[in-house]
Amino acid sequence: MRRMTARPANAHQARLLKLLRDGGPNSRAQLGDQVDLSRSKLAVEVDRLLETGLVVADGLAASRGGRRSHNIRLAPALRFLGVDIGATSVDVAVTNAELEILGHLNQPMDVREGPVAVFEQVLSMAAKLRASGLAEGYDGAGIGVPGPVRFPEGVPVAPPIMPGWDGFPVREALSQELGCPVMVDNDVNLMAMGEMHAGVARSVGDFLCVKIGTGIGCGIVAAGDVHRGVTGSAGDIGHIQAVPDGRPCACGNRGCLEAHFSGAALARDATDAAQQGRSEELAARLAANGGLTAVDVAAAAAAGDATALALIREGGDRVGQVIAGLVSFFNPGLVVIGGGVTGLGHTLLATIRTQVYRQSLPLATGNLPIVLGELGPTAGVIGAARLISDHLFSPA
Amino acid sequence: MRRMTARPANAHQARLLKLLRDGGPNSRAQLGDQVDLSRSKLAVEVDRLLETGLVVADGLAASRGGRRSHNIRLAPALRFLGVDIGATSVDVAVTNAELEILGHLNQPMDVREGPVAVFEQVLSMAAKLRASGLAEGYDGAGIGVPGPVRFPEGVPVAPPIMPGWDGFPVREALSQELGCPVMVDNDVNLMAMGEMHAGVARSVGDFLCVKIGTGIGCGIVAAGDVHRGVTGSAGDIGHIQAVPDGRPCACGNRGCLEAHFSGAALARDATDAAQQGRSEELAARLAANGGLTAVDVAAAAAAGDATALALIREGGDRVGQVIAGLVSFFNPGLVVIGGGVTGLGHTLLATIRTQVYRQSLPLATGNLPIVLGELGPTAGVIGAARLISDHLFSPA
DNA sequence: CCGTCTTTGTCCTGTGAGTGGAGAAAGTTG
DNA sequence: CAACTTTCTCCACTCACAGGACAAAGACGG
Structure with missing residues (x-):
């Protein structure tokens, strides 16, 4: 199954993707109000995004006193996986490109069992969510771990409460298993990003x-x-x-x-x-x-x-x-x-x-x-989805 | 006496000015190695800067095995004033555009005497430096005060150790008196900027x-x-x-x-x-x-x-x-x-x-x-000069 | 002294990004 | 049905920028 292959080609496209993610479907005109580009240039970039399949045009919006606008939205089939590994439990959720949670699982677990055991569980939860028809596959995954992370490489370093994870190539391993890009961060940072995206912040x-x-x-x-x-x-x-x-x-x-x-x-x-x-x-x-x-x-x-x-x-x-x-x-x-x-x-x-x-x-x-916090246990997984979407919605 | 009137017209020019400030005189070729622009584009921007008088070409550098390069440097007449107001003394210094200290005065003083008295002293120190031939005038001034500052406006707010300064329009007042742009910040921030520019950081x-x-x-x-x-x-x-x-x-x-x-x-x-x-x-x-x-x-x-x-x-x-x-x-x-x-x-x-x-x-x-810290009492004034130069070397 | 090589700087042309206006398309309102 | 709005497309023009050709100026070996 082919998933999202394209990435925005330039900063304008990246900007547009993030606007659509954070603000939901928009017409070309509404987008134009937010990006400080001429209508013509904007139309060109939107067309290119349509060609790549990252966004789609579906239907016409209600008229606001003139010609009806075409709704532009992020590809509805895009799916992100948000994983939040705590000390004693895991949260796994699927979101759409707007980072809305479509399905969410929580299971008890002990991080100290080490990365291999935990990954097995995470993968089975991801598979269960997929099997329930919420996703045909994942276009990207974000994962939070309860300890310090060398961010560029996506590797936990010297985590006090999770021995056995030190230096484990989380990003690479999960990327292999899921077959999609993965970003790793500290769980608290992801909670902050979650609350910043959709919560009190x-x-x-x-x-x-x-x-x-x-x-x-x-x-x-x-x-x-x-x-x-x-x-x-x-x-x-x-x-x-x-x-x-x-x-x-x-x-x-x-x-x-x-x-x-x-x-x-x-x-x-x-x-x-x-x-x-x-x-x-x-x-x-x-x-x-x-x-x-x-x-x-x-x-x-x-x-x-x-x-x-x-x-x-x-x-x-x-x-x-x-x-x-x-x-x-x-x-x-x-x-x-x-x-x-x-x-x-x-x-x-x-x-x-x-x-x-x-x-x-x-x-x-x-x-x-x-x-x-406003989001409770979903803050982490939303933050995780946001992390990977920030990555994928940036110029390659 | 006319002072610096021009500002960089775009981000490229701003970048070039900062390179010349931090790295000293450079040839066009050396600049080209640092900015990721084609030689032609770079030449155009340098020419424009030369036209504005912000930079000058003075003499030829030694050959490095081929044609000798023209030295491009920031206008040698540019002068910044760095002011560091402490709780019990003031430091005032003149720098050139490379932020090298040309003259430095220190005088005991009590901030609690209030802004008017302190300003009088600062202005007389600035005048003394000018009178000694180090500057014909000031193109910009940075000033640090020992308390919190509402940065965009350049106004101290609720400073515990300097009652009487609360809400005083430091930036505007000093700008009036000196006839040049002024930026205000907390003294500690300026020390940090100083050490970042020329010290251990x-x-x-x-x-x-x-x-x-x-x-x-x-x-x-x-x-x-x-x-x-x-x-x-x-x-x-x-x-x-x-x-x-x-x-x-x-x-x-x-x-x-x-x-x-x-x-x-x-x-x-x-x-x-x-x-x-x-x-x-x-x-x-x-x-x-x-x-x-x-x-x-x-x-x-x-x-x-x-x-x-x-x-x-x-x-x-x-x-x-x-x-x-x-x-x-x-x-x-x-x-x-x-x-x-x-x-x-x-x-x-x-x-x-x-x-x-x-x-x-x-x-x-x-x-x-x-x-x-490496700079001792000069950290503050260098940081102050850096603050205003960062401002002036940004697109208007 | 001369040819060759290196470095620096300038000129010129082609390409692509971006703007802004004209106007077509698709509505609403009276 | 005419007038007006809003949305979107098309087109011509401008400007930023890259990259190559080339000129200028020096080093160096023979």
């Missing part, structure tokens, strides 16, 4: 996206571009010292943010509290499920459990303090909170806000919204 | 430039561009919490980095130590000068005074800890330490390095140089 050029899941990371967007740092580890805030001489962390230091607040730390704290008899609510849940997660803490807090609330507040204080520092440093226009623990909801958010607004200078916080 | 795209003077700030360069944040307060790290429940700070919080280590804090600590009899060395200097500054502490430390050394180490630990967090977050390729307290030299640097290398993840620090 639409049309925000400078923002931070803090993802609190099993670990903690931060996507950094400056002037509309993701900042990845020189070795791809930018945003790795989990090991910033939050508590002087605090708890020992897996990294060898003490007092790391991640050791004091993250999905894993919260679960451990809750279990301790339950076992020590400090919370009946949590103890009951522990007995019922045989284990506790952030979800249990959220439920207990919602039920009014004081211990659970205290845990959330304490954690929120830690994260808030670190975020306050980052806000002073980076002066973003928006802070997005996402990841697994967003189930903790308003209590967490309120605590973080209090810390940030109290500790950062008014000039930096005066007009700074701190909000929860 | 040459050809580094992502780095941090920490300036420790009366206060503490950090210049952020991402992908070769200064990141200023949405309100111009990016890099304002002086009020990041360094010590939980630490010393009260002028900003109203406790434990701010600036309250624990900066030129001002260090002077205060040293004075306390001298008065409490903890250091004979410092006490002697206090008696001799009637006051202490970071310079005294540096001298005492150099003389082997244990208390002075301890003060430096303690401060270095604080700054190092904060920098460690920023390194984890931003993943720069270089950290430059500059500002008044660089006189503390190797002791300070060693302490900072220890903290950063100990607290940040190996991937971020593995190949991370942490060095002192």
Whole structure:
């Protein structure tokens, strides 16, 4: 089965493709309003895109008082695969060229099983989505992994929570298996791109996206571009010292943010509290499920459990303090909170806000919204699709 | 007296001007090797620049085995004014178009006297430089102020240490007085630009430039561009919490980095130590000068005074800890330490390095140089000249 | 001193990108 | 059915740019 072979031949075509991706179908006239090209030149470029099959003209739009326009849209058969590998689960989704999710699967998994096992699972999920008729094949795939990535090569480097992935040629391997171009990035960066494309960060050029899941990371967007740092580890805030001489962390230091607040730390704290008899609510849940997660803490807090609330507040204080520092440093226009623990909801958010607004200078916080992500678990896969589409919709 | 009136007419010309600024005089052939234009097109653009007077052809270069080339250089009469307003002194310098310092003045001053008084002083210094024959006039000026700046307008906003400057139209006022274009930025950003142009950060795209003077700030360069944040307060790290429940700070919080280590804090600590009899060395200097500054502490430390050394180490630990967090977050390729307290030299640097290398993840620090700035007090004025030249050497 | 080679710079022509206007096509409205 | 709008196409003209031919100016060996 032949998939997308063509790429935009020049910057104009790339621009048009991205406009159609982000703005949906458009007439030639509407496109002309957005690109600062003469109508004639625009017509030429659109015609060339039509020839390549990247875009199609389907039907006429309603008249706006004159001749009806032809709708130009991205080829409806284009399919992108978005993969978001977390520490304990995988998300795989198919999107169309406008990055709308057509189908989405989520399965539990352990990254520590290594790339081979995980890839097998990802490929079977991709095959299942294809088999269900959502895609005849994939024109490109984006994949996020929970660790630093050498971006140009698409290779994880020194990932703390996923040993066995270090140096594994993710991009190349997946590209081989799927038979399409692949781009790899850190999962947090993809979440940021997702929220920038279709979530709360639409049309925000400078923002931070803090993802609190099993670990903690931060996507950094400056002037509309993701900042990845020189070795791809930018945003790795989990090991910033939050508590002087605090708890020992897996990294060898003490007092790391991640050791004091993250999905894993919260679960451990809750279990301790339950076992020590400090919370009946949590103890009951522990007995019922045989284990506790952030979800249990959220439920207990919602039920009014004081211990659970205290845990959330304490954690929120830690994260808030670190975020306050980052806000002073980076002066973003928006802070997005996402990841697994967003189930903790308003209590967490309120605590973080209090810390940030109290500790950062008014000039930096005066007009700074701190909000929860809008897309939840789909942020990562949408970001992944966006990543590969950005790549494919650029001149070859 | 007529000054530079022309601006590059297109991106090619702008590129050529910047090449000549950063690389010095060049032949057409050498320029051609750097710009990816045909020789004919290049010749046309160079001719146009010659017509405008922005560049001149002066003499022939030595032969390299064939016809001798004509030297093309930026107009030798072009003069930029670089102004660096600190908390307690002003630096003013004249540069040629290659941003080489032709004359440099430094005078003590107190920003708190307000913009009018300070401007008077700056203008008289600029006049003195002109009178000494270094410049017939100024083609542009860059100015750095020790506080956040709304960059597009060139107006300081809510600057904590310089009340009275809030909202003062620095750019417009100075432009009026000098009769040339002016650009305004934060002093730390200009230091970063200076080190990027002619100092240790040459050809580094992502780095941090920490300036420790009366206060503490950090210049952020991402992908070769200064990141200023949405309100111009990016890099304002002086009020990041360094010590939980630490010393009260002028900003109203406790434990701010600036309250624990900066030129001002260090002077205060040293004075306390001298008065409490903890250091004979410092006490002697206090008696001799009637006051202490970071310079005294540096001298005492150099003389082997244990208390002075301890003060430096303690401060270095604080700054190092904060920098460690920023390194984890931003993943720069270089950290430059500059500002008044660089006189503390190797002791300070060693302490900072220890903290950063100990607290940040190996991937971020593995190949991370942490060095002192190369330009000292000239970094700011060179950065200022670079700022305005970047502006003037861009298409109008 | 002279021919050959190298480097630098200029000139000229062909190509393709891009603009802007004329006008055709396809509507709406009165 | 005429007048007006909006959309799209066609065409002629301009300008940017590449690339080759060629002139200028020097090095170098014989």
